[in-house]
Amino acid sequence: METVSVKNMVCDRCVMVVKQQVERLDLSLQKVTLGEVIFLQEITAAQKALLRDTLTPFGFEVIDDEKTRIAESIKHKIIYLVHSRESMMSNNLSNMLSLELNNSYSYLAGVFSEVTGSTIQKYYIAQKIERVKELLDYDELTLSEIADRLNYSSVAYLSNQFKKITGFSPSTYKQLKNGKRISLDKL
Template sequence: MEIVSVKNMVCHRCIIIVTQNVEKLNLGLQKVTLGELIFQTKISDEQKDQVKNILIPFGFEVIDDEKTRIAERIKHIIINLVHYQKEEINSNLSDILSSDLNCVYNYLSGLFSEITGQTIEKYYIAQKIERVKELLDYDELTLSEIANSLNYSSVSYLSNQFKKVAGLPPSAYKLLKYKKRKPLDRL
């Protein structure tokens, strides 16, 4: 088995696009998850180049550097937690990352800052605020329900954090005619 890490895969549509295109190469693709291609057997450098070349037009990059691979893995764990996790989270982020990546959090935190230029906490908050924007756009949940679903301690804490990151309170964001959401791979 071989795992190939891919940068900029941030949603389930990305998984579909990557799967459809890499399967065309007939390299024994077993599974695709956010940020990873899992092949049944080891693939050659030439085959890896084929994968790189087929993904480039879609904005994806194969990652060869171990530190970048870990930073991308951190991003994908956070994206899953914020955007796709349905159950309530009962652990703090540092424990989840340490457990999932089998590394000490201080090491992960320093590595992430070195590679991305921002802290894990800032990235996590940015993802949460984008999720809040998305939920506000759907207009199906109250701000209290949104705060609860994203594990905020209170609506006021969510509102304060939203205003710091987005530059306006959630109520003003809801009134905007043209929303200012960011793509997840640009956070």
């Protein structure tokens, strides 16, 4: 079995596109998950090059560097945590990442900063703010419900963080309906 890490997979549609493209290559595919393609057996260097050439036109990159792979894994864990309806974080972010990626948080934070030029916490906040924008655009939940869903300690804390990042209060953003959301792979 071999796992190949893929950069820029940020949603279920990305998983679907990658899966379709890999299936066309007729390789021994087991499954595709967010950021990973898992094969039933090891693939050759030529097959990996073919995979790279197949995925690149769709905006995906096969990752060979271990530190980049770790940074992408951190991103995928955060994306899943923030954007999944089932996510109810019972542990804090640092503990969750350490447990799931089997490394100390200080090591993970150092690698993430080295690879991305930003901190894990800033990336996490950016993801949460994009999720808040999305939920405000849907106009189905109150700000209190959004704060609860995204584990903010209060509506005031959510509002302050939202304004700090976007320049607007959540209510102003909602009134403007400006929809200036950032693509997840650009965060």
